[in-house]
Amino acid sequence: MTSTLLFNAAILTADIDDNSFEGGWISFDGPQITGVGSQESCPPREGFDLVHDLTGHLVMPGIINAHTHTPMILFRGHAEGQSLLTMEGWYNAIREPELSLVAEDIPPAVALSCAEMALSGTTTFCEQYFFADEIAEAVGCAGLKAVIAYGIVQLGDEERGAQELAAAGDFARRQRSADGRIIPWFGPHAPYVDNSEALLREEVALANELGCGMHLHMAAGPEDNEITQELYGTTATVALEKTGFFEGRVHAAHCLDLSDDDIKVFARAPAASVAHCASAAMRSGRPSICPVVPLREAGVTVALGTDNVAANNSYDMVAEMRMAGLVATYRQGEAQPISARDLVRMATIEGAKALGIEDRTGSLEVGKAADIAAFDMRGTGWSETPDSAVTLVYSGSGRDLRHLWVDGEQIVRDRTLTRRPYEEIRSEYSATYKTFWDRVALDKAVRAEKEKASQ
Numbered sequence: 001m002t003s004t005l006l007f008n009a010a011i012l013t014a015d016i017d018d019n020s021f022e023g024g025w026i027s028f029d030g031p032q033i034t035g036v037g038s039q040e041s042c043p044p045r046e047g048f049d050l051v052h053d054l055t056g057h058l059v060m061p062g063i064i065n066a067h068t069h070t071p072m073i074l075f076r077g078h079a080e081g082q083s084l085l086t087m088e089g090w091y092n093a094i095r096e097p098e099l100s101l102v103a104e105d106i107p108p109a110v111a112l113s114c115a116e117m118a119l120s121g122t123t124t125f126c127e128q129y130f131f132a133d134e135i136a137e138a139v140g141c142a143g144l145k146a147v148i149a150y151g152i153v154q155l156g157d158e159e160r161g162a163q164e165l166a167a168a169g170d171f172a173r174r175q176r177s178a179d180g181r182i183i184p185w186f187g188p189h190a191p192y193v194d195n196s197e198a199l200l201r202e203e204v205a206l207a208n209e210l211g212c213g214m215h216l217h218m219a220a221g222p223e224d225n226e227i228t229q230e231l232y233g234t235t236a237t238v239a240l241e242k243t244g245f246f247e248g249r250v251h252a253a254h255c256l257d258l259s260d261d262d263i264k265v266f267a268r269a270p271a272a273s274v275a276h277c278a279s280a281a282m283r284s285g286r287p288s289i290c291p292v293v294p295l296r297e298a299g300v301t302v303a304l305g306t307d308n309v310a311a312n313n314s315y316d317m318v319a320e321m322r323m324a325g326l327v328a329t330y331r332q333g334e335a336q337p338i339s340a341r342d343l344v345r346m347a348t349i350e351g352a353k354a355l356g357i358e359d360r361t362g363s364l365e366v367g368k369a370a371d372i373a374a375f376d377m378r379g380t381g382w383s384e385t386p387d388s389a390v391t392l393v394y395s396g397s398g399r400d401l402r403h404l405w406v407d408g409e410q411i412v413r414d415r416t417l418t419r420r421p422y423e424e425i426r427s428e429y430s431a432t433y434k435t436f437w438d439r440v441a442l443d444k445a446v447r448a449e450k451e452k453a454s455q
Contacts, residue, residue: 001030002049004408007042009054009374010388014061014348014363018341020388026059028370031407036364056378057402058388060344061363062123062371063317064351067215067253067275067305069129070113070138071106073429074436075310084311085254085284086221087193094310098130100440106134107141108432111425114142115417116315120398121373123406126251126275126305126355128187128215132171136182143411143419145371147355148175149187149215152203154195161199165206172210180360181407185213190220191236192227197243204245213249213271213356219262220254221286237262246272251354253305255295256281256288263291266300273301273354276346278323279314280307289331292324293338303351304343316398321347325393340390370408375400
């Protein structure tokens with residue numbers, strides 16, 4: 001294995017004591033971190049195969065994007081004027097063209113999404129979508145890590161729901177990755193809105209049997225609570241708790257409309273967490289804002305995610321940290337109720353906790369995976385500062401990423417992908433994009449003709 005030393009960097013460890021070091025160092029041997037510390041404790045450079053002087057750089061754990069849908073990069077720019085956090089907006093802007101997706105569309109789309117994430121500091125992400133096998137293969141080629149939740153959308157069709165559940169189980173059994181980079185989960189799109197209670201119970205039972213987590217959208221649109229209020233007189237979160245849904249690992253995206261009782265449900269669950277997607281929420285036009293501060297005060301793990309880039313338009317998790325901080329300030333009516341250091345933690349170790357992998361990644365500690373991001377602090381917007389985390393969050397950008405390691409493999413070197421040229425990835429994606437949207441137009445015309453003929 002190759003031993004590597006990074007030194008002379010400002011280091012944010014995100015460990016339990018939130019240690020940081022100016023002019024610090026970190027070493028790793030193959031995929032595993034072997035040391036981290038202050039400048040004074042730096043080991044001799046002669047003992048390493050590779051040595052990098054990272055003067056002027058900020059080194060931190062690889063970022064964890066806790067909620068996204070990578071194939072949906074194909075929809076970037078096609079949802080303007082639509083609120084994707086409502087059933088109507090999602091159905092009108094996304095659902096119809098989704099019907100034209102084929103398996104061949106997925107690898108080029110996921111490859112570009114992974115490239116954008118890697119080039120802005122993300123090493124791990126949480127995915128929920130269809131075509132899970134194709135996504136897993138593309139992620140493996142990119143060299144990133146992912147929790148991939150097999151997307152289940154029932155939409156009132158019991159037969160479809162049964163087929164999707166069986167397929168999700170098969171995916172989980174197939175995709176147990178020997179190196180741990182791909183972790184299979186179940187992904188009911190949304191409770192009650194497009195997954196019935198009966199199906200949700202079956203999903204929980206099979207997920208628990210296979211040891212999988214559940215990743216879903218919760219309290220994202222008004223429909224969630226409207227349905228359960230009418231049926232049971234409770235919110236969707238409370239209704240789900242009564243079904244036993246929260247007995248296993250649950251990772252819920254958005255959570256804009258959580259009540260105080262809903263927060264208590266998350267707090268008393270053994271392994272429940274929230275993926276806060278601030279940019280997507282602000283673009284949705286929904287009046288609600290995820291109650292991040294009350295959730296954290298109740299002891300709930302809150303991670304950060306971009307959501308899809310039709311809703312967000314960007315995979316830049318540094319920008320997501322900044323937006324999360326600003327949104328919390330607005331919601332709470334007080335200056336910086338979440339510190340920059342905590343925002344960094346939400347994008348790293350808290351993301352790892354949400355996905356149940358905090359023992360392996362999310363912080364720079366001896367024995368953990370060498371998932372490391374190095375940001376260049378010498379460009380515009382950076383200057384001397386008493387706290388590098390503040391400058392990263394409120395002045396920095398994912399485009400400041402210079403180097404990225406995943407399990408000790410350098411995926412980005414000097415802002416350049418090492419496995420496959422970005423230009424090649426982009427070219428292949430561009431051809432796929434055109435083919436896909438030509439197919440969407442053709443399929444739409446065919447459906448219109450059929451509808452006309454039936455009248």
